[in-house]
Structure formats: structure tokens, C-alpha cells
Amino acid sequence: MNAESFSIGADHTRFTGPAVTLPVGYRSLSARYFHHSLPLATEVEKARRDIDKAIRAAPQLHNSTLRFNCADHFLKEIASVAGESARLTRQNIEQVFNRVAAVAAGSQRLPGEFPTDGEFIGYLLILRTLSEQLNIQDIRLTLKRPDFAI
Template structure:
């Protein structure tokens, strides 16, 4: 699949929320007071994790999962309000923020750069680095959640995500 991105610099008048569930991901995007209907994507932490037959997943399993997630994101790219801020209340994203080194506070901001660095730590383990040296979970569900978050922020061009309690 070709690389795609939309422009999303963030602005206080528009917002996008992300919820990565077990079987699906729900995205809502609004501009000002006008909200679009929620977008339901058939990918979630458990559903995507089913593509991983190994712990940690193999490189091929990760690549296949990335392609499936990218296909879903490509489908919704025009439904995301340009310039919106991204937020979530997901505990799983809070866990990723903590692993990425963000202090554990009620409301935090996790940058795309930190998500990338955390994803790269997982990729290092997938490529053979001992998991004990990575200090990052390698379970299928954690890997799937991190992958979905990373691809969402990367392809829909969100510089950060606000994690709220």
C-alpha cells in the first residue's frame, strides 16, 4: 500500500477522539460544535492480536498487521477533521505513555515521537533483541494496541494524543 498522510496540525476548535477496543476501534471527529457520526473500524487490540501467532510477533506478522491497519485508516482518511486535536481515555494508551516515559498524571500528552520510539523498542525485540533488555511488554494485545496507535498517529498525521482520565 502506498504511504498516505493527511495534514493535522491541531486547533482548539476541532477534536478527534480515539478508542481502541478489543474488537473494534471507534473514532469520532468534530469541527466546532458539529460532530460527525462515530467511525467504527473492524480492528482492535484482541482482533488485531489474532494475527500474531508468536510472542513476540514475528516481523512478517507485524508487517501483515500493519498492512491491515493501514487499509482501514486509508478508508477513513477523509472523515477526520483536518487540524483537529487527538484525545483518548483508554487505559491501554495511558500504559503506552507510561512505558514511553511520560509521568503518570491524570491528563498527559503523548507525542508521536515517543510513540515511534516505543514502537521501535518493540520492533527491536521482534527483530531478535532479547525482550529482557527492552523493558517493554511483548504480549500480542499490547503489540496490537501500540501498532494501531502508531499507525493512526502516523498516517493521520497527529503530532500528539492527549490521554485523559
């Protein structure tokens, strides 16, 4: 079975199959909810509710594949933080998210461990929420961006 593709953009998240665009992106999420250099747990929770709402409004996504392809640069950064290069599993995503959450709660961040800007955190939050809500098990990192239907 071929994997479908997705891309989390600045203002939208797009899927190739089914051809769906969600009105949430890493930059718009960051600008709307994150008001600290490393977002607070309350800010993250408010942003997560927005992502959940967008996913619920697209029920056709719930029947999609468990495996996806993606060429996003932030995904490659997350893979690097997780110690991976070609693919990410749901467990890898959770590992990175939990580490970011621990630092936000007061644990010491190692120099260069992960980016702390709101856009990276926004991307990670969207990715984690998608992986949970859609039961995404595996994401293969690719070089070529897919052509998305408009």
C-alpha cells in the same frame, strides 16, 4: 481548538469527530495475525496492511485534527514505557514501537520494560499506524471515556 477523541478497542477503533468506526481492534488483530509470544516482523507487516486498508476506507479521517484525547488503558501503558504521563507525541509512539521492534529482532528486553502480549503489540501497531497515516501529533491522556456515536 478542541481535540477530538478516539479509542482503540478489542474489535474496533472509534473516533468522535468525525464519527467513524474502523473494523480493527487490538484483540482481533492479535488473534488473526500474531502467532508468537512476541510477534514476528512478517506477522506485524500483515497486520499493518489490514490497518492501512481500514484507514483508507475512511477518507473522512484524513481531514481530522492533529490532536486527540484518549482514555485507553493500553495508551497509558505506552505512555509509561515512553516515560510520559499526561500526553504522547508521535515521536514518543515511534520510540516505543522502535524499541519493541528491536527486541523482536533480537535485542535483549529488560525485565518489565514493556508487555509482550499480542494485545499490547496490536494496540501499539494500530496507534502507530494511525499516527502515521493521519499525521496525529499529540494525544492527551484523559480519565473519561467519550460517548461514541453508533
